Amino acid sequence: MRRIVVIGTTGSGKTTLARALAGRLGVPHGEQDAWNHLPGWQEAPREAFRARVAAFAAGDAWVMDGNYSKARDIGWARADTLIWLDYPAPVVFGRLLRRTLRRSLTREELWNGNRERLSAQFTRDGILAWFFRTHWKRRRETPALLAAYPHLRVVRLRSPGEAARWLASLTPEAAPVPPPRPA
Structure with missing residues (x-):
């Protein structure tokens, strides 16, 4: 595993897992939300985001x-591993609600000066x-999307506990290596 994309529905913990994984493996972390949300919650122009x-x-x-999706063809094509946080809706919604309330009440800055407002949520x-x-x-569309990128090693994690155990099993030296690409 050298180039990894972490996906999952909003609130599933993509960024939290990606940061922890990058730290565990000693590699850079990139957050697409930070590149997409310009100051004032303006969306980055498509080509600037893709760049x-x-x-x-x-x-x-x-x-x-x-x-x-506007940059999936770039990241997924270059990645060798995709981590899919596929948690049940009640788990994700509970996490999202708690996170949103916390961010709104503490006025936590997310990206580029943006903060969530409780009334907007x-x-x-x-x-x-x-x-x-x-x-x-x-959940319905992801399997078909993955089929278009057969080179990816897919790790589908179905609960926060499973994700924590998987992450704990990794070390920079012992990180699973994806199978070689077909010739």
Whole structure:
């Protein structure tokens, strides 16, 4: 495992796992949300975002988290391993709700000066509504998306406990090596 993408529905813990994994393996971590959300919650222009993903993915070893379809062809093509956090909806929603409340109440800065506002989270454009629009859709669509990238070693983790055990089993020296690519 040298180039790893971590995916999962919003609130599943992609960034938390990706940071821990990058630290465990001693490689850089890249967060697609940080590249996409400009100051004032403005979305980065598509080509600028893709350029950031491409520049990061050009490295020899890294861990990157994010589900952005607008750059999937870059990150997934360059990755050798994909970690899929495929947790049940009640687990993810509980985590998302707690995280959103904490971030809103503490005014934690996320990316580029952006902070979550509690009032915005309970609208149809808020992160909680986004969860309901995407969680089950991602679960249905991900297997077909993965089929388009047969070179990827896929690690599908179905609970936070499973993810913690998997992460604890890794060391820089003993990290599982993906099978060789077919000739």
